[in-house]
Amino acid sequence: xxxxxxxxxxxxxxxxxxxxxAGVAGQRGRRVLLIDHAGQAGRKILISGGGRCNFTxxxxxxxxxxxxxxxxxxxxxxxxRPEDFIALVDRHRIAWHEKTLGQLFCDGSARQIVHMLMExxxxxxxxxxxxxxxxxxxxxxGIFTVCYGDETATAPALVIATGGxxxxxxxxxxxxxxxxxxxxLKVVEPGPALVPLTLGGEDVLFRELSGVSAEVVARxxxxxxxEAALFTHRGLSGPAILQISxxxxxxxxxxxxxxxxxxxxxxxxxxxARPKTHFHTLLGELLPGRLxxxxxxxxGLWGELANLPDAKLNEAARRLxxxxxxxNGTEGFAKAEVTxxxxxTAELSSQTMxxxxxxxxxxxxxxxxxxxxxxxxxxxxxxxxxxxxxxxL
Ligand code: FDA
Numbered sequence: 001x002x003x004x005x006x007x008x009x010x011x012x013x014x015x016x017x018x019x020x021x022a023g024v025a026g027q028r029g030r031r032v033l034l035i036d037h038a039g040q041a042g043r044k045i046l047i048s049g050g051g052r053c054n055f056t057x058x059x060x061x062x063x064x065x066x067x068x069x070x071x072x073x074x075x076x077x078x079x080x081r082p083e084d085f086i087a088l089v090d091r092h093r094i095a096w097h098e099k100t101l102g103q104l105f106c107d108g109s110a111r112q113i114v115h116m117l118m119e120x121x122x123x124x125x126x127x128x129x130x131x132x133x134x135x136x137x138x139x140x141x142g143i144f145t146v147c148y149g150d151e152t153a154t155a156p157a158l159v160i161a162t163g164g165x166x167x168x169x170x171x172x173x174x175x176x177x178x179x180x181x182x183x184x185l186k187v188v189e190p191g192p193a194l195v196p197l198t199l200g201g202e203d204v205l206f207r208e209l210s211g212v213s214a215e216v217v218a219r220x221x222x223x224x225x226x227e228a229a230l231f232t233h234r235g236l237s238g239p240a241i242l243q244i245s246x247x248x249x250x251x252x253x254x255x256x257x258x259x260x261x262x263x264x265x266x267x268x269x270x271x272x273a274r275p276k277t278h279f280h281t282l283l284g285e286l287l288p289g290r291l292x293x294x295x296x297x298x299x300g301l302w303g304e305l306a307n308l309p310d311a312k313l314n315e316a317a318r319r320l321x322x323x324x325x326x327x328n329g330t331e332g333f334a335k336a337e338v339t340x341x342x343x344x345t346a347e348l349s350s351q352t353m354x355x356x357x358x359x360x361x362x363x364x365x366x367x368x369x370x371x372x373x374x375x376x377x378x379x380x381x382x383x384x385x386x387x388x389x390x391x392x393l
Pocket of ligand 1: 012013014015016017018035036037038041042043044045047048049050053054055056133134161162163164166167170171172173174175336337338364365366367375376377378379380382
């Protein structure tokens with residue numbers, strides 16, 4: 001097997017985290033090799049944000065990231081902030097805009113972000129190998145050896161940046177976990193996150209509303225998000241649902257407030273003001289028609305408000321403010337925007353991302369048990385954790 005010249009660091013995975021880490025380390029003078037089995041770097045960046053890449057969020061505070069150790073992400077997020085990435089984007093003259101809720105998108109195309117990161121790697125003279133499978137990784141006498149395609153490379157530092165298994169058709173794998181376990185690192189059970197929820201049983205009727213959406217407050221445990229929810233032919237999706245899916249656990253219920261702007265006594269107020277109005281007509285003025293009809297049917301209130309008892313109207317308002325669904329599952333890794341869980345943060349330094357018991361081994365990005373909210377948070381974690389590791393390679 002041909003052996004390449006030794007490197008200072010080998011980065012596995014040319015996604016957001018790996019590209020950032022390789023480029024920054026290269027520009028610090030390190031000889032870096034970046035390897036990806038896909039034929040193209042940054043494939044998830046290319047499809048992200050509907051092709052415009054929601055590359056960061058102005059509100060990327062640590063509280064908006066989930067992890068077994070909620071403090072872990074603080075150091076990296078605090079040292080490489082959204083404004084640092086914005087400065088990079090500006091240096092590359094990429095036009096961007098804030099869409100909503102602090103979410104920043106390219107005006108043009110996500111390709112610009114990949115191009116920018118590739119240019120940063122070129123500036124750092126990073127050697128990039130694409131389209132060759134990694135066949136072996138070993139470690140002896142402080143040196144890591146990686147066999148890929150028909151080549152072998154060695155370095156005293158190895159960075160795991162191969163992401164999580166969400167969207168396998170994009171080349172995503174559980175390779176990071178296999179490698180981590182091989183080196184004796186614990187992995188927090190991975191699961192799909194930012195993922196649509198499926199409905200069955202009594203809730204199956206709601207699947208007939210496929211395509212209907214409404215602005216709601218969705219709740220799971222202590223988490224709540226006010227955004228759009230969308231009924232699908234399998235259950236529930238839309239930003240509000242994707243957000244709470246990261247907090248939802250199998251077997252639990254979620255709560256949906258379909259009328260988050262209404263006061264608790266709105267049905268009684270309406271009864272006094274418009275006694276002749278039918279309940280389902282009233283609901284139809286506040287919610288999309290099909291949804292209003294389905295909810296009125298489930299509640300079982302028909303007729304003019306004047307003829308409906310106050311207690312029933314109160315009860316209807318209460319139900320609409322906290323409609324209980326018991327999802328029977330998620331649409332799985334095939335549809336999950338990210339993977340929750342991953343390489344345990346207990347194994348890593350929060351400053352450097354280096355494995356405590358394997359000096360020279362690092363893990364960054366989605367491979368690590370840090371999961372952001374929807375809206376640019378996960379890329380900010382990829383950039384920040386990649387940057388943190390690059391400072392010490
Ligand atoms: P990432 O998965 O990007 O990169 C890992 C790399 O490792 C890939 O290039 C892969 O080919 C490679 N790899 C995997 N296994 C390998 C193996 N065995 N050998 C060699 N290479 C291997 N986030 C956000 O903040 N804003 C957004 O707009 C979006 N939008 C979005 C849309 C969609 C459809 C998805 C699926 C995800 C998003 N995300 C997002 C999430 C975001 O894409 C994700 O969190 C980051 O890409 C994670 O970056 P990483 O570099 O850690 O992994």
